[in-house]
Amino acid sequence: MRSTTVFIARPVFPDIIDRLRPHFDVRTHDGEAPLSQPELIAALQGCAGVFITGSEKIDATLLDACPRLKAVCTMAVGYNNVDVPACTARGVVVTNAPGVLTETTADFGFALMMATARRISESERFLREGKWKHWGVDMFAGGDVHGATLGILGMGRIGQAIAKRGHGGFDMKVAYHNRSHLAPDVEASLGATWMALPDLLRAVDHLVIVTPYTPETHHLIGAGQIELMKPTATLTNIARGGVVDDAALAEALAAGTIAAAGLDVFEGEPTVHPALLALRNAVLTPHIASASVPTRRAMANLAVDNLLAALGAGPDAGRPPTALNPEVLG
Structure with missing residues (x-):
């Protein structure tokens, strides 16, 4: 399992990201500003999963350039930055984080x-x-x-x-x-x-x-x-x-x-x-409606739960808790 690589597109609570390390090779983007589309595509080469927020755009162009990608997991509840039909057509599961915020x-x-x-x-x-x-x-x-x-x-x-x-x-x-x-x-x-x-x-x-x-x-x-x-x-x-x-x-x-x-x-x-x-x-105000520490941690933990499960690890292996397109899971 450790040969599977995942990418964390924004700085997130380190202890929560550490939950992924026993299962995957974890790459991170540590800058405060979101990556541009070309930068994100470059970072996702060879990656099976990505942890995103509401800022990273996942579209057909990116998906075609990152053919190994199998899971897109956002810690946001909104997912208008993700082309879900394009992901579904390519067998990529998409998850979000409803309820906790x-x-x-x-x-x-x-x-x-x-x-x-x-x-x-x-x-x-x-x-x-x-x-x-x-x-x-x-x-x-x-x-x-x-x-x-x-x-x-x-x-x-x-x-x-x-x-x-x-x-x-x-x-x-x-x-x-x-x-x-x-x-x-x-x-x-x-x-x-x-x-x-x-x-x-x-x-x-x-x-x-x-x-x-x-x-x-x-x-x-x-x-x-x-x-x-x-x-x-x-x-x-x-x-x-x-x-x-x-x-x-x-x-x-x-x-x-x-x-x-x-x-x-x-x-x-x-x-x-x-x-x-x-x-x-x-x-x-600068898009902070969900910005309490307990809630942001819950959002990040749910995204990690989804990423683990989508790539076959953890107690929910194969069953991401909040998949938007569960039909791709078979």
């Missing part, structure tokens, strides 16, 4: 929504810049969260966890849009009502976006959709860059079409649209 990501999404509604980042900058000279009745007055209408776009695990926080903790009215309706008992437990997207956008005080990024959801929220929202509403995106048209959002924020936005993900990240950087009513 649900609660931590929901915590962050709710926190980002609250920071956006209550103008926390804007008021902190005001204080740090030495501008606080007196108190005023309307100083940084934002919108209430308790009792408001929470809209959730994408009602998977994370969306439901956010709904639970809003309904159970803040007495919010919960509306959602999803490709399919939740079961009636789940809707009832979350106090959630399905709405068509235009109706959802008109109704909500705070919109939180958690939908996966696919060709169908590219720019799902653009200028036309934002115009349907209340001028007092906020928008929070913890899904993926590209679900929201960042340029259109920046224009809407500057014009006061909506009150504020909280963004953890961006089109073309780590590049951020310069207009967003200049806005006082945009709360911006």
Whole structure:
């Protein structure tokens, strides 16, 4: 088994990567920046498996250049950077890391929504810049969260966890849009009502976006959709860059079409649209929704579990726990 080589595409907790060493020859990329596509192809020569994050692009070109590759295991839950059909056609198993980051990501999404509604980042900058000279009745007055209408776009695990926080903790009215309706008992437990997207956008005080990024959801929220929202509403995106048209959002924020936005993900990240950087009513964070130490460790451990199993090692040999295309396993 030690003749099998795997590649770790980003620096990861060393003790977790050490779990692979009794079974495989392990190569690592130790730089902070992700590898370019040509660099990744070069690094994967002779490798049977690769551990990736959400930054490395796995497409047909790479797969054809790395014919020994048999397993692509990401520690992220999203996998829009991996061409799963191309992997399936070549017999390459793909795994992701769902479930282990649900609660931590929901915590962050709710926190980002609250920071956006209550103008926390804007008021902190005001204080740090030495501008606080007196108190005023309307100083940084934002919108209430308790009792408001929470809209959730994408009602998977994370969306439901956010709904639970809003309904159970803040007495919010919960509306959602999803490709399919939740079961009636789940809707009832979350106090959630399905709405068509235009109706959802008109109704909500705070919109939180958690939908996966696919060709169908590219720019799902653009200028036309934002115009349907209340001028007092906020928008929070913890899904993926590209679900929201960042340029259109920046224009809407500057014009006061909506009150504020909280963004953890961006089109073309780590590049951020310069207009967003200049806005006082945009709360911006660098894709850290799952960034607690316990959760990031759990994500990495699940990716290692998958890599071991996909290449025939460990207690789940031949049965990766979270395969996206298990049909390739036979």
